[in-house]
Amino acid sequence: MQTMxxxxxxxxxxxxxxxxxxxxxxxxxxxxxxxxxxLGVVGESGCGKSVLARSIMRIVRPPGRTIEGRITYDRxxxxxxxxxxxDLAQMPIDGSEIRDIRGSEITMIFQxxxxxxxxxxxxxxxxxxxxxxHETDISKDEARNRAVEILRRxxxxxxxxxxxxxxxxxxxxxxxxxxxxMALASDPNLLIADEPTTALDVTTQAQILELMAELQxxxxxxxxxxxHNLGVVAQMAEEVIVMYLGKIVEWTDIDTLFDDPKHxxxxxxxxxxxxxxxxxxxxxxxxxxGSVPSPYVRPSGCPFHPRxxxxxxxxxxxxxxxxxxVGERHVVSxxxxxxxxxxxxxxxxxx
Amino acid sequence: xxxxAEGSxxxxxxxxxxxxxxxxGLWxxxxxxxxxxxxxxxxxxxxxxLGLVGESGCGKTTTGRAIIRAVExxxxxxxxxxxxxxxxxATAADGRTMQTLRQQIxxxxxxxxxxxxxxxxxxxxxADPLRVNSLASGGELEDRVSEMLQMVGMSPAFMRRxxxxxxxxxxxxxxxxRSLVMNPxxxxxxxxxxxxxxxxxxQILNLMQDLQQDLGLTYLFISHDxxxxxxxxxxxxxxxxxxxxxLAPTHELFTRPMHPYTQALLSSVPAPNPRxxxxxxxxxxxxxxPANPPAGCYFHPRxxxxxxxxxxxxxxxREIAPSHFARCHFxxxxxxPGVPA
Ligand SMILES: Nc1ncnc2c1ncn2[C@@H]1O[C@H](COP(=O)(O)OP(=O)(O)OP(=O)(O)O)[C@@H](O)[C@H]1O
Ligand SMILES: Nc1ncnc2c1ncn2[C@@H]1O[C@H](COP(=O)(O)OP(=O)(O)OP(=O)(O)O)[C@@H](O)[C@H]1O
Ligand code: SF4
Ligand SMILES: [Mg+2]
Ligand SMILES: [Mg+2]
Numbered sequence: 001m002q003t004m005x006x007x008x009x010x011x012x013x014x015x016x017x018x019x020x021x022x023x024x025x026x027x028x029x030x031x032x033x034x035x036x037x038x039l040g041v042v043g044e045s046g047c048g049k050s051v052l053a054r055s056i057m058r059i060v061r062p063p064g065r066t067i068e069g070r071i072t073y074d075r076x077x078x079x080x081x082x083x084x085x086x087d088l089a090q091m092p093i094d095g096s097e098i099r100d101i102r103g104s105e106i107t108m109i110f111q112x113x114x115x116x117x118x119x120x121x122x123x124x125x126x127x128x129x130x131x132x133x134h135e136t137d138i139s140k141d142e143a144r145n146r147a148v149e150i151l152r153r154x155x156x157x158x159x160x161x162x163x164x165x166x167x168x169x170x171x172x173x174x175x176x177x178x179x180x181x182m183a184l185a186s187d188p189n190l191l192i193a194d195e196p197t198t199a200l201d202v203t204t205q206a207q208i209l210e211l212m213a214e215l216q217x218x219x220x221x222x223x224x225x226x227x228h229n230l231g232v233v234a235q236m237a238e239e240v241i242v243m244y245l246g247k248i249v250e251w252t253d254i255d256t257l258f259d260d261p262k263h264x265x266x267x268x269x270x271x272x273x274x275x276x277x278x279x280x281x282x283x284x285x286x287x288x289x290g291s292v293p294s295p296y297v298r299p300s301g302c303p304f305h306p307r308x309x310x311x312x313x314x315x316x317x318x319x320x321x322x323x324x325x326v327g328e329r330h331v332v333s334x335x336x337x338x339x340x341x342x343x344x345x346x347x348x349x350x351x
Numbered sequence: 352x353x354x355x356a357e358g359s360x361x362x363x364x365x366x367x368x369x370x371x372x373x374x375x376g377l378w379x380x381x382x383x384x385x386x387x388x389x390x391x392x393x394x395x396x397x398x399x400x401l402g403l404v405g406e407s408g409c410g411k412t413t414t415g416r417a418i419i420r421a422v423e424x425x426x427x428x429x430x431x432x433x434x435x436x437x438x439x440x441a442t443a444a445d446g447r448t449m450q451t452l453r454q455q456i457x458x459x460x461x462x463x464x465x466x467x468x469x470x471x472x473x474x475x476x477x478a479d480p481l482r483v484n485s486l487a488s489g490g491e492l493e494d495r496v497s498e499m500l501q502m503v504g505m506s507p508a509f510m511r512r513x514x515x516x517x518x519x520x521x522x523x524x525x526x527x528x529r530s531l532v533m534n535p536x537x538x539x540x541x542x543x544x545x546x547x548x549x550x551x552x553x554q555i556l557n558l559m560q561d562l563q564q565d566l567g568l569t570y571l572f573i574s575h576d577x578x579x580x581x582x583x584x585x586x587x588x589x590x591x592x593x594x595x596x597x598l599a600p601t602h603e604l605f606t607r608p609m610h611p612y613t614q615a616l617l618s619s620v621p622a623p624n625p626r627x628x629x630x631x632x633x634x635x636x637x638x639x640x641p642a643n644p645p646a647g648c649y650f651h652p653r654x655x656x657x658x659x660x661x662x663x664x665x666x667x668x669r670e671i672a673p674s675h676f677a678r679c680h681f682x683x684x685x686x687x688p689g690v691p692a
Contacts, residue, residue: 204406288554
């Protein structure tokens, strides 16, 4: 039986207040992450994927600020008794409660492992520190043993000796494995992975994705997987949100996204990517016209209207679409579906 | 690898090598060599696109740069056929000849942000090669620039603006305009769409195809993205640790690969289709170090078909089927499936 989601994000807004203007990086975003489910987040560069992740982790720093919305997280899930809700958006970014959650119940891995690892400490030191920080009743030796085990689990050969190496002495793929180890050492409820394989070659990417899929099943954690690669999301995710200019344009299960995309942006994007084919490639790709607008000059109405082949003049350039429910687990933010519009996100959660 | 269409080759690369010395200590003593390009041979036919794929560090960029001697080759030969059919050995040419050659062979770079000088207007960027070579001036120059911009789908009205005012896709168009202004015959495109958003990639790929049609251009198209390469190329060469391990017409390579590494690449691409489960067959291990490659076949430590001979003897680059070359002892015997159905 499906109960309340692990994480419920509603009307979240995180803006950057710069001299040149305000960047509405995340601009009214609503979605859920269910316990144990992989949610993919796709969208092009600058659409707000990383800022969304950082907003949930509460690590957005000035000039950026989460100015509105709530992030309801069920802390009780950890103890097997769902229903202990807290609002992460209300917590001070350096407060003790969020620090308790961050890095332990909710962990994050990044595209570039050197963001997470300090170059001046060994891999082992950093993983052990992470364990000790959140668990006070465990000895240093126990923490080290656990670090060795987790490194072994992510496929590091000879973890007993590798644990004392520095991050720079490892290959990109090995570093990514170590970062996954660090993120999993605390047995998190939610792992946020921000482009975890984008910097890797295809054969290494395939190894890391396989590892992540395996560990996600084994640990039973929820995962928010951020990527701009539609192949990665198709292989890994159960549900997907598609973002464009700080907004969610579509949220549905993975099969529906590929079989029956409703938002013109999603549909065009799927048509424009070259795919490996046995029968050879199409003669010509369908390209989306124009380019992603500058963050300072957000188009009026629907932010996609200047590039949309289905835009209706006098409507799409004027009215801002809201999320509308179009199927059982399917919401879209597009005026073509807006008749009798209701709050789609609200309906989706009561399923 | 002499093929039937020999007369129409615009470029012939023979056993090209480019090594970088590894130095150590105070006196920068040479302690080893990075064999970035280690015996690469291929032909380019006029008007075709040859895709060059392989993982990071396998030597794609260095191959492209060694052809125009932006990196001095350590060994091997590069022949270039001029418009009047004379054959030039680029690897032995003097400065003047190289200058002509570098007008006819242009490079498009990966990063449209780094490759355009932020202090020059679009006009100056595109006009620069013509000016430097004193090939046009005044009104003629301006006409040529505006013609080029129109050709790549940009309005000449933007000529006086600076690169920062343009998106990644627009900057890549400007980079293409700059490389085409010299009226080249061969374009080495080094990851021209890798830095672009997916929605803009298709525009640039389509543009490059149109330009090839209209101008009869020949492309060496370097990429690590197999689906992009399949889309744009007539033939494809796969590189692994400084060597070409397979070269074949595109459809052949993707449906009947003959080298286990090619198969591994094809199976590693996550399919953008949730009903096709493409994960679960990844290669073991990591790409070999070009400073210290393994004995025998460079791929043997990761190869699922490895035999004793692979650990000892380096396989030859052989023509296994017409126009289909592979560097594997067992190329004839392996029955590799190609792109997953
Ligand atoms: N520290 C910051 N200061 C100012 N603007 C920022 C900052 N971080 C992000 N932004 C802006 O917020 C918007 C969203 O950025 P974000 O990094 O979330 O995009 P993204 O979807 O993760 O893109 P990518 O795929 O390139 O990682 C962009 O316009 C970006 O320029
Ligand atoms: N100037 C240089 N000095 C020393 N080594 C170099 C130099 N340029 C390249 N190399 C090395 O040569 C090898 C091949 O590099 P190259 O840039 O040609 O690879 P590539 O296939 O283009 O990779 P990528 O996909 O990352 O662009 C690598 O091991 C690289 O580190
Ligand atoms: S030569 Fe041997 S190791 Fe190399 S690819 Fe062929 S079977 Fe594999
Ligand atoms: Mg990001
Ligand atoms: Mg390169």
